[in-house]
């Protein structure tokens with residue numbers, strides 16, 4: 001007999017059971033579901049809605065169900081549809097009919113919203129920590145490459161040289177915004193929907209704040225209809241996850257390019273690369289490619305969730321059961337990518353020499369020649385044109401700027417003097433960008449200092465948001 005079977009005269013069609021069941025994925029929520037029930041039953045007792053004795057029996061029963069499930073000793077059945085009814089069934093098996101008092105003043109609608117929030121709360125902390133590890137690995141590469149000059153690109157054409165450290169730090173700041181977004185979203189996740197009932201509240205004199213406190217929420221969802229209908233927090237997470245994935249994917253793309261023979265700027269460690277079944281010479285950046293590839297499924301989950309919610313009338317609709325798989329998959333996808341990323345970056349070999357060769361054999365110092373002429377009084381637009389002529393001359397004679405003689409330069413402008421040779425070296429070009437946020441070594445060192453403070457703040461946030469077990 002189904003828990004809701006009273007008004008039915010027939011068994012549910014087998015296909016309906018299969019189609020509507022969520023147990024094969026929402027079983028992930030089991031420990032959160034039980035935590036929520038423990039808080040609920042404690043509140044029912046404090047508010048005098050059930051006796052202390054019944055509450056104790058139910059709490060004990062829930063705890064042994066938790067242990068049995070953990071040890072694989074309890075069977076979760078499709079015929080009981082979802083995790084909430086499976087737990088209730090197991091509880092009743094464990095303690096008898098008194099277990100049926102657990103669901104007093106509660107609905108699966110507020111219960112499922114609660115479980116989702118409890119799950120996501122933990123996931124946010126976990127994902128943030130993994131992101132912080134990735135930041136740390138990029139920071140270390142930056143620290144070790146404060147003298148490594150990399151060609152900087154726009155339109156994937158050589159533009160101006162930058163420090164490899166500067167490039168790594170760009171990603172550190174991107175991921176910092178991602179961390180900040182996760183932290184900020186936590187506030188909106190951390191509210192208790194329990195007590196909203198099916199949609200309108202409940203006739204029992206419950207204390208929603210007490211439950212919220214027990215489960216370490218910051219407060220309650222203020223409106224019962226909103227409490228059971230809101231999945232904004234899922235959308236927000238998927239959106240933040242999409243940005244994280246997009247950032248990861250851009251870095252992946254660079255790793256793939258840089259490790260090709262054409263660039264040859266880095267070599268990924270053997271432990272983080274794979275081979276080819278046919279071509280013995282191959283060493284492939286599979287991890288970077290797969291992380292880039294998995295970005296698609298994360299974006300897909302975001303669009304899927306938004307589309308599911310669009311047009312749903314208040315309050316709960318069964319459509320909303322579709323909120324879980326995308327969220328779980330996104331957490332697992334990010335967890336997998338981020339856990340690999342930190343050690344992959346940390347063990348990456350940076351080929352300083354090839355990068356230096358590259359910036360020595362291009363025109364990425366052309367702006368500096370133009371700026372030099374400006375320093376001597378020439379209007380920038382004019383110097384731009386003069387240097388364009390110099391570059392054209394070089395291309396025609398198969399030379400780079402530093403291959404020219406002082407006489408060659410002076411053919412184009414009398415203003416050029418011998419100090420130009422120093423000014424056009426890759427190091428000088430980099431260090432000339434001595435503005436806040438620029439690529440000069442001193443400015444990159446400033447960035448390192450800045451993020452050290454951010455890292456500390458991140459750490460503090462994690463410590464103050466790590467729950468020390470709400471089960472007891």
Ligand code: ARG
Pocket residue numbers: 022026082083108109112316318320321322
């Ligand atoms: N399994 C359902 C879900 O995940 C739980 C809530 C069901 N509520 C209901 N009234 N059918 O959304």
